[in-house]
Amino acid sequence: MSSAPELVELDTNKSDSIHTYQFLTFMLAEEEYGVDILRVQEIKGWDKTTPIPNTPPYIKGVINLRGAIVPIIDLRQRFGMEAAPYGPTTVVIVLKISGEDRERTMGIVVDAVSDVYNISIEEMKPAPDFGGIDVEFIKGLATVDEQMVIILDIDRLLDVSVIPTMDERASRTIGTHS
Amino acid sequence: MSIDVSQFHQTFFEESFEGLDIMESGLLELDDRTDPETINAIFRAAHSIKGGSATFGFNEVATFTHAMETLLDEMRDGRRTADRATVDVLLKAVDCLRETIAALRDGKTADMEQAREIQAQMETLLGQATAVQDVSATPVQNGDGVKGQPQTWEIVFKPRAHLLQTGNDPARLIRELEQLGALKVQVNDSALPPLDQMEPERCYLSWRMRLGGPLDEAAIREIFEWVEDDCELDIHPLTPQPAAAERKSEARKEYTGGKPASDGTAAQPRKTAAKDSGSIRVSIDKIDHLINMVGELVITQSMMGNLDGGFEDFDVNRLEKLREGLALLERNTRELQESVMRIRMLPISFVFSRFPRMVHDLSQQLGKKVHLEMSGEQTELDKTVMEKIGDPLVHLIRNSIDHGIEPPEARLAAGKPEAGTVLLHAYHKGGNIVIEISDDGAGFDRDKILRKAKEKGLVEEEAQLPDDKIYELIFQPGFSTADTVSDVSGRGVGMDVVRRNIRELGGNVEVNSRHGQGTTFSIRLPLTLAILDGQLVKIGDETFIIPLVSIVESLQIKPEYVNSIAGRPQLYKLRDEFIPILCSHRIFNLGSAPRSLSNGLLVVIEGSGHKAALYVDELLGQQQVVIKSLETNFQRVAGISGATILGDGTVALILDVEGLVHLARQQGEIDESKSIRAVA
Numbered sequence: 001m002s003s004a005p006e007l008v009e010l011d012t013n014k015s016d017s018i019h020t021y022q023f024l025t026f027m028l029a030e031e032e033y034g035v036d037i038l039r040v041q042e043i044k045g046w047d048k049t050t051p052i053p054n055t056p057p058y059i060k061g062v063i064n065l066r067g068a069i070v071p072i073i074d075l076r077q078r079f080g081m082e083a084a085p086y087g088p089t090t091v092v093i094v095l096k097i098s099g100e101d102r103e104r105t106m107g108i109v110v111d112a113v114s115d116v117y118n119i120s121i122e123e124m125k126p127a128p129d130f131g132g133i134d135v136e137f138i139k140g141l142a143t144v145d146e147q148m149v150i151i152l153d154i155d156r157l158l159d160v161s162v163i164p165t166m167d168e169r170a171s172r173t174i175g176t177h178s
Numbered sequence: 179m180s181i182d183v184s185q186f187h188q189t190f191f192e193e194s195f196e197g198l199d200i201m202e203s204g205l206l207e208l209d210d211r212t213d214p215e216t217i218n219a220i221f222r223a224a225h226s227i228k229g230g231s232a233t234f235g236f237n238e239v240a241t242f243t244h245a246m247e248t249l250l251d252e253m254r255d256g257r258r259t260a261d262r263a264t265v266d267v268l269l270k271a272v273d274c275l276r277e278t279i280a281a282l283r284d285g286k287t288a289d290m291e292q293a294r295e296i297q298a299q300m301e302t303l304l305g306q307a308t309a310v311q312d313v314s315a316t317p318v319q320n321g322d323g324v325k326g327q328p329q330t331w332e333i334v335f336k337p338r339a340h341l342l343q344t345g346n347d348p349a350r351l352i353r354e355l356e357q358l359g360a361l362k363v364q365v366n367d368s369a370l371p372p373l374d375q376m377e378p379e380r381c382y383l384s385w386r387m388r389l390g391g392p393l394d395e396a397a398i399r400e401i402f403e404w405v406e407d408d409c410e411l412d413i414h415p416l417t418p419q420p421a422a423a424e425r426k427s428e429a430r431k432e433y434t435g436g437k438p439a440s441d442g443t444a445a446q447p448r449k450t451a452a453k454d455s456g457s458i459r460v461s462i463d464k465i466d467h468l469i470n471m472v473g474e475l476v477i478t479q480s481m482m483g484n485l486d487g488g489f490e491d492f493d494v495n496r497l498e499k500l501r502e503g504l505a506l507l508e509r510n511t512r513e514l515q516e517s518v519m520r521i522r523m524l525p526i527s528f529v530f531s532r533f534p535r536m537v538h539d540l541s542q543q544l545g546k547k548v549h550l551e552m553s554g555e556q557t558e559l560d561k562t563v564m565e566k567i568g569d570p571l572v573h574l575i576r577n578s579i580d581h582g583i584e585p586p587e588a589r590l591a592a593g594k595p596e597a598g599t600v601l602l603h604a605y606h607k608g609g610n611i612v613i614e615i616s617d618d619g620a621g622f623d624r625d626k627i628l629r630k631a632k633e634k635g636l637v638e639e640e641a642q643l644p645d646d647k648i649y650e651l652i653f654q655p656g657f658s659t660a661d662t663v664s665d666v667s668g669r670g671v672g673m674d675v676v677r678r679n680i681r682e683l684g685g686n687v688e689v690n691s692r693h694g695q696g697t698t699f700s701i702r703l704p705l706t707l708a709i710l711d712g713q714l715v716k717i718g719d720e721t722f723i724i725p726l727v728s729i730v731e732s733l734q735i736k737p738e739y740v741n742s743i744a745g746r747p748q749l750y751k752l753r754d755e756f757i758p759i760l761c762s763h764r765i766f767n768l769g770s771a772p773r774s775l776s777n778g779l780l781v782v783i784e785g786s787g788h789k790a791a792l793y794v795d796e797l798l799g800q801q802q803v804v805i806k807s808l809e810t811n812f813q814r815v816a817g818i819s820g821a822t823i824l825g826d827g828t829v830a831l832i833l834d835v836e837g838l839v840h841l842a843r844q845q846g847e848i849d850e851s852k853s854i855r856a857v858a
Binding site: 048049050051052053054055061062063064067068069070071104105106160161 | 720765766767768806807808810811812813815816817818821823827828829830831
């Protein structure tokens with residue numbers, strides 16, 4: 001019986017936060033990025049990966065995550081930022097990505113995890129179109145404590161179908177030669 | 179009624195297909211002799227499909243099966259002989275039913291035209307029998323869709339007193355009836371006791387209802403489906419009808435073709451089509467074995483747990499025990515792994531079971547007499563392998579019957595028995611399963627094959643080939659020795675596809691033939707696709723795995739055998755042939771290309787019939803590896819067939835030998851085009 005009032009309380013909480021989502025944020029250079037916390041499967045330390053041949057450099061390789069083969073992507077390199085040496089705060093955030101056909105599990109390497117924020121959809125502003133390719137991976141911008149948080153659209157960011165395969169890259173090389 | 183029965187559909191479909199298989203094989207046995215047990219088995223299968231389909235509301239299937247059942251029932255009672263015509267119609271009905279159920283499963287509209295036709299045939303057969311059996315029986319005179327649909331139904335619903343305890347609520351049933359049409363309800367409360375004697379859990383009421391609207395009885399009965407056993411239910415039409423006639427023809431009426439009501443349901447595409455969930459049926463034995471293994475694992479674990487007493491009083495005695503425990507754990511794990519793998523294993527009879535029918539049909543079609551013998555049906559192999567081996571086997575058996583077995587006259591002339599024999603034999607050999615398909619037919623005509631091959635330019639005009647090389651030629655694309663192209667085979671597409679499919683499964687196919695005596699194809703397949711024997715090699719800093727089946731040999735490089743073309747080492751002289759050297763570092767862009775080849779080793783691999791020598795830095799051990807897909811979380815990578823997890827927890831990639839050769843060739847072309855441009 002003692003749990004009944006608690007349940008009610010939880011319910012009211014829920015109805016309050018219909019448009020509020022929780023985001024896990026992490027640091028990349030000095031910028032703070034956020035991903036939907038419900039997509040985060042786990043956070044783990046950086047460990048050596050097994051490289052996959054003929055893939056772009058930002059794909060660091062694959063790791064063994066309790067028997068599953070999970071690809072790891074360096075987000076700095078994915079964004080074309082300067083690569084930083086991996087340090088003690090470097091972590092891998094393992095995310096669940098929903099692709100066209102199925103759900104995939106992938107990891108991203110980031111400088112450090114930061115915080116968890118409640119952000120409502122109304123607070124989120126669209127990213128200004130400044131022509132960079134990165135804009136398409138941004139769901140919106142939010143402000144938390146005067147600081148800008150970039151909310152990422154991870155499904156687009158980590159869409160494997162946009163990762164060029166060997167054949168495509170090869171034909172591209174020929175293309176530039178001719 | 180709120181139970182969602184669609185969740186059981188998948189099971190129903192699976193069971194139906196199994197039932198149909200049983201019916202089919204049973205019917206084929208009936209050809210030879212009539213065994214009551216066989217008829218019983220067919221009857222039971224038909225009966226459970228009928229029952230299941232009625233429960234799930236697949237009325238079109240139910241009525242159709244009912245006709246089959248009636249036919250079979252007469253056979254069972256000895257009132258009808260299993261003559262050819264009947265068996266053929268029943269076989270057709272099985273096919274039709276299979277298609278209908280497949281259509282239902284996929285949410286498509288079933289083709290009722292064919293069903294009606296076959297149903298009519300069955301009815302004709304039934305009509306004949308009835309005429310012979312029972313002269314007084316009224317002739318079947320339906321089919322014109324006269325399924326009296328009264329405008330008003332009277333329903334008398336008297337629940338038993340315990341109805342409420344079964345969790346059913348009469349009020350809800352009445353509400354559902356209301357949705358079918360205009361409903362008038364009259365309650366009979368005469369059984370209601372005084373309030374002080376009333377037990378709240380007992381049902382004292384009964385109802386008399388009138389339901390209007392164009393409905394059929396089944397729809398009403400469906401609502402009462404769950405309470406049928408707990409009530410007295412009487413549903414009858416109020417519109418006056420020749421009641422006696424209806425009673426008599428009731429049994430017939432159910433399978434009347436072209437009932438408008440069931441057509442309606444058939445036309446509705448089922449949107450919530452159950453997808454093939456890829457389920458598997460596992461025998462209880464295997465599961466029990468697995469549970470035993472887990473039990474032992476738990477015991478070992480608790481034994482190891484007892485050892486945990488801190489390190490202060492750790493002594494040699496304990497170390498010994500720890501070692502024992504570890505050894506036990508290792509054994510348990512291995513056995514557990516084997517048991518789990520065995521769950522995926524199914525007897526090959528699942529594939530073989532379709533062949534008797536195929537042989538039966540084909541031999542009729544071709545006017546040959548063929549006897550199919552099968553052995554080793556209980557040999558088990560992986561479900562995935564099984565699914566993929568079906569088509570190649572079908573092709574080989576078709577070939578055996580079409581090309582191998584001669585027509586009866588030719589056989590008699592050659593001093594052979596009139597009926598040819600096709601032998602299908604499966605057995606385990608090492609870590610493989612071997613499937614042999616042999617026939618006692620004409621065998622290959624060595625010279626004819628050679629002549630054809632020369633015509634097609636596959637072989638040099640003057641070439642002298644040993645027999646086995648000649649037989650190998652039939653696996654070449656576009657090769658066929660059949661003089662006439664028939665519906666069955668002879669178009670020359672096939673044998674190469676057969677071989678490719680088998681190779682994709684990591685297996686191989688060999689052929690042996692003696693002119694005038696017959697041909698034997700033997701297919702060798704790995705037992706499972708989940709585990710592979712691999713050779714661990716080091717390329718650069720990474721460990722890769724080469725499937726052992728693709729390795730011809732490994733050798734130390736002798737610099738004098740390396741031949742350069744355009745300044746780069748390209749070919750290696752291996753005895754009397756030159757094979758291309760694949761530099762794995764360059765193919766995979768590992769960035770650490772070796773300056774000279776002399777430090778490493780060459781692994782000679784064979785893929786798609788071509789040999790190549792793969793340069794590796796080091797040969798590590800051989801071990802069995804569990805194959806994990808890269809595509810699950812990533813995508814296909816050229817030259818890599820998958821990944822595995824090594825003993826130290828790191829991931830190693832498994833090389834795809836054919837892909838690698840292809841990749842190398844592609845890169846070679848790119849390099850060439852680059853260099854040409856550089857010159858230009």
